[in-house]
Amino acid sequence: MNSGLIGLDWGSTQLRAYLYDGQGQVLEKRTFSHGIRHLPEGGFAAAFAQAVEHWPDVPVLACGMVGSRNGWLEVPYLDTPTSVDRLAGALSILVANGRTLHLVPGLRDPARPDVMRGEETQVVGVVAQSPEVARHGCLLLPGTHSKWVSLREGVVAGFATVMTGELFGLLTQQSILGAQLPPAVDDDHAFRRGVSMARDSGAAGALSCVFSARTLMLDGVLAPSSVSDYLSGLLIGDEMRIAIAAGWADASSSVHMVGEGALCDRYLKAAEMFGLTVHKAPDATTSHGLWRIADAAGLITTQATA
Amino acid sequence: MNSGLIGLDWGSTQLRAYLYDGQGQVLEKRTFSHGIRHLPEGGFAAAFAQAVEHWPDVPVLACGMVGSRNGWLEVPYLDTPTSVDRLAGALSILVANGRTLHLVPGLRDPARPDVMRGEETQVVGVVAQSPEVARHGCLLLPGTHSKWVSLREGVVAGFATVMTGELFGLLTQQSILGAQLPPAVDDDHAFRRGVSMARDSGAAGALSCVFSARTLMLDGVLAPSSVSDYLSGLLIGDEMRIAIAAGWADASSSVHMVGEGALCDRYLKAAEMFGLTVHKAPDATTSHGLWRIADAAGLITTQATA
Numbered sequence: 001m002n003s004g005l006i007g008l009d010w011g012s013t014q015l016r017a018y019l020y021d022g023q024g025q026v027l028e029k030r031t032f033s034h035g036i037r038h039l040p041e042g043g044f045a046a047a048f049a050q051a052v053e054h055w056p057d058v059p060v061l062a063c064g065m066v067g068s069r070n071g072w073l074e075v076p077y078l079d080t081p082t083s084v085d086r087l088a089g090a091l092s093i094l095v096a097n098g099r100t101l102h103l104v105p106g107l108r109d110p111a112r113p114d115v116m117r118g119e120e121t122q123v124v125g126v127v128a129q130s131p132e133v134a135r136h137g138c139l140l141l142p143g144t145h146s147k148w149v150s151l152r153e154g155v156v157a158g159f160a161t162v163m164t165g166e167l168f169g170l171l172t173q174q175s176i177l178g179a180q181l182p183p184a185v186d187d188d189h190a191f192r193r194g195v196s197m198a199r200d201s202g203a204a205g206a207l208s209c210v211f212s213a214r215t216l217m218l219d220g221v222l223a224p225s226s227v228s229d230y231l232s233g234l235l236i237g238d239e240m241r242i243a244i245a246a247g248w249a250d251a252s253s254s255v256h257m258v259g260e261g262a263l264c265d266r267y268l269k270a271a272e273m274f275g276l277t278v279h280k281a282p283d284a285t286t287s288h289g290l291w292r293i294a295d296a297a298g299l300i301t302t303q304a305t306a
Numbered sequence: 307m308n309s310g311l312i313g314l315d316w317g318s319t320q321l322r323a324y325l326y327d328g329q330g331q332v333l334e335k336r337t338f339s340h341g342i343r344h345l346p347e348g349g350f351a352a353a354f355a356q357a358v359e360h361w362p363d364v365p366v367l368a369c370g371m372v373g374s375r376n377g378w379l380e381v382p383y384l385d386t387p388t389s390v391d392r393l394a395g396a397l398s399i400l401v402a403n404g405r406t407l408h409l410v411p412g413l414r415d416p417a418r419p420d421v422m423r424g425e426e427t428q429v430v431g432v433v434a435q436s437p438e439v440a441r442h443g444c445l446l447l448p449g450t451h452s453k454w455v456s457l458r459e460g461v462v463a464g465f466a467t468v469m470t471g472e473l474f475g476l477l478t479q480q481s482i483l484g485a486q487l488p489p490a491v492d493d494d495h496a497f498r499r500g501v502s503m504a505r506d507s508g509a510a511g512a513l514s515c516v517f518s519a520r521t522l523m524l525d526g527v528l529a530p531s532s533v534s535d536y537l538s539g540l541l542i543g544d545e546m547r548i549a550i551a552a553g554w555a556d557a558s559s560s561v562h563m564v565g566e567g568a569l570c571d572r573y574l575k576a577a578e579m580f581g582l583t584v585h586k587a588p589d590a591t592t593s594h595g596l597w598r599i600a601d602a603a604g605l606i607t608t609q610a611t612a
Contacts, residue, residue, distance in 0.1 A: 108521070112521070113527075114518065114521050115520075115521045115524060145482075145517065160514065160517075161517040162514060163481070163483075163517055166481055166482065167481075167513070170477075170480055174476055174480055176451075176472065202551070203509035203551040204511075204552035205511040205551075206513075207468060207469070207511065207548060208466065208551075208552055210469060211420060211451065211466075211467035212418060212420065215414070215419040215420050215421045218375070219419055238513060242510045245508070245509040245511075245514075246508075246509075246510035246514055
């Protein structure tokens with residue numbers, strides 16, 4: 001039997017563990033709520049032991065916030081521009097429970113400055129499955145902290161974070177715009193109104209008109225239960241507006257979006273209203289990325305079949 | 307003795323009461339924490355009775371959130387463009403504790419849409435003291451919800467709200483950028499760095515680079531205790547950037563700023579970095595505005611001196 005790999009995607013709120021065979025196929029996937037902010041008694045070592053229990057003694061590669069300042073071991077960032085091979089050559093090592101963990105460094109764009117941890121492995125996963133993206137691609141990873149990543153000739157040229165998801169949470173839960181409202185109801189019209197408002201704000205941007213969420217409600221134009229969808233449209237629309245204004249994306253080329261579910265559907269809808277072409281990237285980007293980095297780092301020992 | 311006036315500036319967090327003589331001089335000022343969100347037992351009537359206790363039986367004029375949906379009596383907004391005389395002709399009346407209160411309507415800019423309550427009285431107060439502003443002026447009222455007001459030929463032509471203060475509170479107290487930091491320390495250099503970052507963000511705007519507050523700290527460039535001043539500069543700088551991008555202000559004319567204290571000093575500093583000329587408007591704008599509106603509404607009965 002060929003040697004395999006254990007991959008860990010260890011973020012702030014979740015820990016996902018993958019057991020691979022020697023060809024990179026995922027044999028088993030385990031998910032725990034033991035993100036680095038929600039560790040069990042015994043901390044990192046206990047969470048790790050539970051995640052890999054009864055799995056064979058194969059190399060372990062981990063990415064994500066586990067390598068951050070508040071993680072298990074702080075792993076320095078690698079500056080962009082950088083290639084997969086540089087990531088693979090900069091792994092940090094930690095020994096625990098008789099196993100050796102290899103930690104993927106995060107990336108840092110010194111020009112902005114900006115940082116990511118975990119998304120770099122997703123980017124590697126996309127490139128592994130869609131090599132043409134690596135030549136001249138724009139990746140969008142929507143989320144609490146959305147990332148826009150620029151690829152040129154096989155290297156990550158640079159990237160930027162927009163805090164759309166976190167800002168949406170703050171405005172809907174804590175601000176005068178969203179607090180004390182009834183439960184949100186799906187309202188596609190309100191979402192599109194928000195996207196239009198952001199688009200029409202031009203260079204001023206959505207912060208110049210975000211108070212409209214309140215005035216439209218006072219006017220009776222927006223139902224209180226639709227304010228949430230309006231704000232979602234306004235902020236996702238502003239992210240699109242920003243991406244175009246900053247030159248991260250343009251109407252002449254495609255954006256490859258990593259992710260799935262309702263959030264990505266919102267981004268697709270907003271992008272269309274801006275005339276941006278967005279393709280959904282292949283699924284399971286993190287597990288593919290972990291395998292690809294482990295392979296580049298020489299952690300995978302392929303044995304000749306008998 | 308001439309008849310006078312009682313003026314109330316009744317906002318969300320504070321209630322200020324002014325007793326005027328017959329010539330508009332403030333004889334006494336009382337301040338209470340009984341904003342409409344912090345009423346005493348007995349509610350509005352009790353707060354009002356306490357505020358005017360032992361004062362003569364003169365007309366009462368009130369502005370601010372007391373006239374909002376969650377106030378004592380909801381007073382409809384007046385749409386812009388509108389003049390002081392239209393405000394004075396649209397007072398609502400409420401009888402309480404044997405006194406008659408007149409409530410100033412808020413303003414609504416239907417083009418955005420946007421609303422204000424209380425600031426319209428400050429605008430009237432500025433114009434009463436600096437008539438030249440009314441011809442072609444731009445007023446800035448910094449605060450939780452900053453207002454930019456455009457005056458043309460004596461009328462309020464339009465206005466816009468930027469939620470700079472509220473957003474600053476959310477980002478410094480609740481977001482990943484500001485939560486769990488040590489107490490803030492004054493850092494003028496960090497503030498100016500934030501203003502520069504917003505200015506240099508161009509049409510993309512400060513939301514495209516607000517995550518830099520975290521990365522600069524991780525880089526060791528920004529002390530954790532200086533993140534607050536950096537974010538303050540970034541958001542106030544973005545407000546200036548927005549005002550210029552939206553055409554509310556430009557380098558060829560002056561902005562008149564209403565307010566005092568440390569917040570206004572920050573705005574002055576940021577405006578200078580954008581090449582905007584900002585003059586501080588006269589103080590006591592609300593009490594002047596209340597008097598001016600009461601006069602226009604015929605509430606002041608001037609008697610011939612003996």
